Amino acid sequence: MNIQFKKGVLEICVLSVLAHKDCYGYELVGEISKRIDISEGTIYPLLRRLKDEGYVTTYLQESVEGPPRKYYRLTESGRTEEHDQKEEWMRFASSVNALLEGTTDAAD
């Protein structure tokens, strides 16, 4: 699929995963790349931007094996943003789907 296309929706994907649970970077990358094929390295710069915008905070937590890991957590404004973007996406996606289905019907 088109890279530009995927990158555009990456932000809502990251926000959405974090809305369910706090994640460390590797875990978050795994959750996303499980479903979307993307250059995983670009998720970290995105996380930094989300942190700058105040949508996400980080904290360190000890892990069973090895040194502490950096966890990402959604802030209040991050939750609001996630909610808004999700709604916007849902509306957009259903409109596109309706259009696509419409055109195939006409072609048939």
Added chain:
Amino acid sequence: MLQTEQEYIRILRSRLEGTLPHDELDDILSDYTEHFRIGKANGRSEEELFCSLGSPEDVAREIRATHFVKKAEDTRSCRNIFHAVLATLGLGLFNLVFVLIPFILLVVLLFVVFILGIVFTVLGPVAFIYSVLQIAGIPAFAIWLSPAAGVFFSIGITSFGLLLVLGDYYLAKFFYRIGIRYLKWNIGVISGTECVT
């Protein structure tokens, strides 16, 4: 090229050193070191991890672009916005059309309006002196219907010129703000190549 953790970190560091403050650079590198560490603990090879991370050059370009756009947002200056535009160009050829050309057009527009404003502002006093000379009876080309009209006209034209310069200033501020928002959006959407496994 070797696709090792060391190489990945080395490329990132060399591309970002001198641009970012040290603590920020260390923080970024530690994210990737952690990624490799956990990945390896999960039994993946460095090469595999390198490849799914994608090109470190692209990551560095994106971080640079973000850094310069943020800098231009925090401190407004021609220099900073110029750096931000340059850094965004690195994200893909795409941006020659979607960033560079609009940027040049805007700069030209703002410049032309500024020059026009200055010309009108300067033209006013010139017309004023001209009219005064006419009133004083010193022969000059009769360009006005009456010298008195010339005086009013000169005041008008200077006011118009000053208004243009002032308007240009607010226009520049407006485009600066919109431009920053656009560049931020652009960084989130435009990306370089993808690693093919």
